[in-house]
Amino acid sequence: xxxxxxxxxxxxxxxxxxxxxxxxxxxxxxxxxxxxxxxxxxxxxxxxxxxxxxxxxxxxxxxxxxxxxxxxxxxxxxxxxxxxxxxxxxxxxxxxxxxxxxxxxxxxxxxxxxxxxxxxxxxxxxxxxxxxxxxxxxxxxxxxxxxxxxxxxxxxxxxxxxxxxxxxxxxxxxxxxxxxxxxxxxxxxxxxxxxxxxxxxxxxxxxxxxxxxxxxxxxxxxxxxxxxxxxxxxxxxxxxxxxxxxxxxxxxxxxxxxxxxxxxxxxxxxxxxxxxxxxxxxxxxxxxxxxxxxxxxxxxxxxxxxxxxxxxxxxxxxxxxxxxxxxxxxxxxxxxxxxxxxxxxxxxxxxxxxxxxxxxxxxxxxxxxxxxxxxxxxxxxxxxxxxxxxxx
Amino acid sequence: xxxxxxxxxxxxxxxxxxxxxxxxxxxxxxxxxxxxxxxxxxxxxxxxxxxxxxxxxxxxxxxxxxxxxxxxxxxxxxxxxxxxxxxxxxxxxxxxxxxxxxxxxxxxxxxxxxxxxxxxxxxxxxxxxxxxxxxxxxxxxxxxxxxxxxxxxxxxxxxxxxxxxxxxxxxxxxxxxxxxxxxxxxxxxxxxxxxxxxxxxxxxxxxxxxxxxxxxxxxxxxxxxxxxxxxxxxxxxxxxxxxxxxxxxxxxxxxxxxxx
Ligand SMILES: Nc1ncnc2c1ncn2[C@@H]1O[C@H](COP(=O)(O)OP(=O)(O)OP(=O)(O)O)[C@@H](O)[C@H]1O
Ligand SMILES: [Mg+2]
Numbered sequence: 001x002x003x004x005x006x007x008x009x010x011x012x013x014x015x016x017x018x019x020x021x022x023x024x025x026x027x028x029x030x031x032x033x034x035x036x037x038x039x040x041x042x043x044x045x046x047x048x049x050x051x052x053x054x055x056x057x058x059x060x061x062x063x064x065x066x067x068x069x070x071x072x073x074x075x076x077x078x079x080x081x082x083x084x085x086x087x088x089x090x091x092x093x094x095x096x097x098x099x100x101x102x103x104x105x106x107x108x109x110x111x112x113x114x115x116x117x118x119x120x121x122x123x124x125x126x127x128x129x130x131x132x133x134x135x136x137x138x139x140x141x142x143x144x145x146x147x148x149x150x151x152x153x154x155x156x157x158x159x160x161x162x163x164x165x166x167x168x169x170x171x172x173x174x175x176x177x178x179x180x181x182x183x184x185x186x187x188x189x190x191x192x193x194x195x196x197x198x199x200x201x202x203x204x205x206x207x208x209x210x211x212x213x214x215x216x217x218x219x220x221x222x223x224x225x226x227x228x229x230x231x232x233x234x235x236x237x238x239x240x241x242x243x244x245x246x247x248x249x250x251x252x253x254x255x256x257x258x259x260x261x262x263x264x265x266x267x268x269x270x271x272x273x274x275x276x277x278x279x280x281x282x283x284x285x286x287x288x289x290x291x292x293x294x295x296x297x298x299x300x301x302x303x304x305x306x307x308x309x310x311x312x313x314x315x316x317x318x319x320x321x322x323x324x325x326x327x328x329x330x331x332x333x334x335x336x337x338x339x340x341x342x343x344x345x346x347x348x349x350x351x352x353x354x355x356x357x358x359x360x361x362x363x364x365x366x367x368x369x370x371x372x373x374x375x376x377x378x379x380x381x382x383x384x385x386x387x388x389x390x391x392x
Numbered sequence: 393x394x395x396x397x398x399x400x401x402x403x404x405x406x407x408x409x410x411x412x413x414x415x416x417x418x419x420x421x422x423x424x425x426x427x428x429x430x431x432x433x434x435x436x437x438x439x440x441x442x443x444x445x446x447x448x449x450x451x452x453x454x455x456x457x458x459x460x461x462x463x464x465x466x467x468x469x470x471x472x473x474x475x476x477x478x479x480x481x482x483x484x485x486x487x488x489x490x491x492x493x494x495x496x497x498x499x500x501x502x503x504x505x506x507x508x509x510x511x512x513x514x515x516x517x518x519x520x521x522x523x524x525x526x527x528x529x530x531x532x533x534x535x536x537x538x539x540x541x542x543x544x545x546x547x548x549x550x551x552x553x554x555x556x557x558x559x560x561x562x563x564x565x566x567x568x569x570x571x572x573x574x575x576x577x578x579x580x581x582x583x584x585x586x587x588x589x590x591x592x593x594x595x596x597x598x599x600x601x602x603x604x605x606x607x608x609x610x611x612x613x614x615x616x617x618x619x620x621x622x623x624x625x626x627x628x629x630x631x632x633x634x635x636x637x638x639x640x641x642x643x644x645x646x647x648x649x650x651x652x
Contacts, residue, residue, distance in 0.1 A: 287461050288498035292512035292564060293488040295480075302511060306502050 072097040073362065079104075087353040098359045102351045110341045110363075113181010119173065122163045123184050129156050129163075130191065138378060140385060153195070164188075177255040181336035183367075185255070189262055189327040189337065194320050196263035201270025206300060208275055219271070226268035231326050234265045239333040258330045266323045273315045277308035310386055317379035321372045339364055409473045410437050412568050412599040413458055418467035420453060427453050428464065429623040435568075440600045442610040442631075445620035446646060451603045454620070455570045458601065459490045472567055488516060491561030495573040497553045499545035505532070505556050506541040509563045517564065524563070531559040535589050551582025555589055562593075569593065571602040605650060611635065619643050 045055045076097025078087050087099035103110070112120050133156045136148035164184075166174040180188070207219030226234065238261030239254060252260075281304050289299035309316075331340035345351070346360040413435040420428040427450045435441055443451050456462040457469060460476055460483045469476045471486045500508050509528035513519045519527070532538040535555035537548075545553055554574055561569060571590065575583045587609050594600060594613045604610065610617055610631055617634045619627040621642045627634070635651075638644045 282498075284494060284496055284498035285500065288492075288494065288500070290461060291459055291487060291490075291492040292560070293484050293516045294512060295484060298515050302515065303500055307500075310502070 072358075081105075084351050084353045084356075087351070087355060096353070096355055098362055099351070099353060099355045100359065102345075102353075102356055102359055103363045105351070106345045106348070109182065109345060110338065111183045113184060113336050113341055114179040115175060115181065115184065116173075116179065119175060122166075122172070122175075126160050126163050126184075127187070129159060130187065140382070157195075177253050180255065182341040183338050185330075185336055186327055186338040188255075189259060189330055189335075190324045192259045193262040193266050193323050193327065197266035197270045197323070198316070200263065200267035202274050202305065204267060204271035205274035205278060208271065209278060223268045223271050226265055227272070231262070231265050231329050232332055235261045235329060235333050237261070254333070255335055258333055258335050262323070262327065262330070266319065269319050269322075270316065273312050273319055274308065276315070277312035278304065280311055281308050313382045313386065314379045317375050317382070321375050324371060324375070325368060338367065411435070411470070412437055412439065412472060413601070414468070414470040415454075415457075416468045418454075418457065418464045418469060420457065420462065420464045420466075427623050428457070431467070431625060433618065433625065433628075435599065435601060438597050438599055439615050440594050440613050441602065441616055441618055442614040443601065443603045443618045443620060444605055444607075444610070444646070445626075449620040450623040451620050452572050455572060455601050455603060458568075458570060459487050459492055461492075488564065489567045490570060491564060491566035491568070492570045493554070493557050493561055493572070493574045495577050497545070497550075497557045497577075499553055499557055499560070501545050503544075504541070505543055505545065505548070508545065508556060509560050512560070513563050527563050528559070531562045532556075534562070534592070535559045536585075549582060550578045551585045554578060554582075554586045558586070558589055558593070568599045568601070571600065571604065573603050573605070575604065575606060607635070607651060619646065621646075
């Protein structure tokens with residue numbers, strides 16, 4: 001009783017022993033966060049001795065690596081020029097960095113390969129069609145995404161084939177795939193690989209979980225076999241062994257064979273990614289769909305796959321990044337992709353300087369980095385959106 | 393309110409036969425485990441059956457056999473004149489006519505409430521989108537949540553989700569409704585709203601098989617109560633005698649536990 005007297009809260013003392021809230025409490029603003037630049041630095045970089053050490057090591061690494069790169073790529077770089085003479089060391093220019101003049105001079109070759117110069121606009125139109133389609137599909141809030149799917153999977157491929165291969169009937173001269181090259185080939189191989197592998201991968205994933213033993217066996221054997229061999233092997237088989245089985249006249253052209261190889265290869269990987277997504281869908285979803293009388297395909301297309309694919313988007317993009325880089329391997333079966341065009345360009349005697357090769361490879365690195373990093377950022381954005389959707 | 397507006401057909405479709413569900417000598421095993429043992433149950437048109445029994449006694453398994461979410465291995469199950477065999481066509485035919493409500497709702501989280509309700513009528517019943525939406529809104533009113541049509545299931549309370557699940561099943565105008573513990577995943581204050589919905593449905597003459605431990609509901613609605621234990625039907629009786637004068641020892645024990 002006597003300690004009660006020391007309590008300063010008179011409201012509690014005055015009333016009966018049990019507590020009844022008598023007036024609503026006004027909301028208060030949340031406590032201040034340790035924000036601002038200095039707060040951030042202290043919290044993230046110097047919070048503990050280990051963290052301080054790691055911060056210092058990283059700072060040293062950056063100081064060691066970054067300045068020379070910037071010096072080579074930008075400060076000492078040569079931007080205009082018409083031949084090797086502009087990119088070699090001269091008395092008035094003791095240091096020569098990247099020879100961007102070489103890249104600028106050969107950019108047409110890097111982009112189109114041997115595509116006839118007066119027809120290159122067709123490739124540009126193809127790039128525009130593709131960019132439009134990718135934008136439509138990637139922008140999650142885009143209007144009429146259902147039409148976008150039709151455009152992306154039907155309209156655009158048909159237009160692209162006509163445009164790139166040519167159709168003499170509408171006065172587009174034929175251009176054989178032997179003449180394609182550079183970025184064009186890299187983009188075609190990557191796009192076909194990615195676009196074909198998703199539906200194939202979905203079918204294989206469904207097959208692997210099928211209740212029909214024959215379908216399941218086929219899917220398992222295909223997936224495990226393809227995943228068990230390197231892409232180079234698949235490409236060799238597609239380009240060397242396929243002609244053994246089909247008559248010469250039917251034998252598809254070299255690029256198509258590589259495309260098939262790449263598509264089948266990435267389909268096997270895609271199948272495993274999709275399967276993981278399928279496994280994450282609760283049994284109750286299947287049961288509810290079945291109880292409503294939706295058959296197998298409607299259940300999969302309307303209920304299961306939309307949910308499964310949504311959670312696997314980051315992994316799908318991850319696969320896509322891997323595939324995009326793996327497309328460089330097609331040069332081994334004689335296809336003239338972007339990296340190969342750089343290889344050919346850098347040994348051109350007209351541009352033979354000590355920095356030509358480095359410049360060419362640096363350009364290739366920047367090219368691949370821009371594509372892969374954008375895909376990776378996009379995956380993060382989608383992941384964020386999906387997480388936000390789950391919170392609602 | 394707007395009585396004049398043309399209403400779609402909303403009464404439960406009449407059964408073809410007087411017998412809604414006929415189970416004769418049904419057995420089922422999960423591997424070595426004999427989960428259903430010689431089940432014989434005939435449910436007539438408009439009858440309301442409540443199934444109860446201890447956990448693991450096979451109640452869920454039994455009603456899931458009726459729409460073939462589980463396959464029985466021996467005996468015969470005939471649903472409104474259609475015998476369940478491995479024939480996929482018949483299975484789909486039965487599933488179209490039998491609605492099911494699950495313990496955990498199993499709404500489709502990527503679709504809005506309205507889309508959840510219209511999906512099967514559009515794709516299975518081949519209704520137009522407009523007509524399906526009209527039917528869906530009618531049933532959402534019946535379960536008293538028309539204002540939630542545009543929300544996603546994750547935004548609703550458990551009780552609201554379960555009422556959406558009931559409406560989703562009703563949108564297919566089923567002849568028979570199966571409920572598997574529809575209230576046992578709900579907070580106590582939401583149980584009543586779901587049970588009220590089910591009582592309404594019973595009043596409309598729907599043929600219902602309901603696994604539940606809500607004995608008040610059983611007393612009020614059931615024509616017969618089926619008590620199961622260890623994969624067998626132990627006792628079947630009308631509610632009055634079932635509660636007042638249980639015959640079997642297991643039933644007595646179960647009732648003494650459940651009714652304090
Ligand atoms: N898919 C399955 N595989 C193997 N055993 C199963 C499977 N489903 C259920 N069982 C077993 O069958 C028995 C009956 O299960 P069931 O779900 O029908 O019981 P229940 O009466 O509905 O119980 P509860 O009241 O807990 O829901 C249980 O012992 C359970 O462990
Ligand atoms: Mg159960």
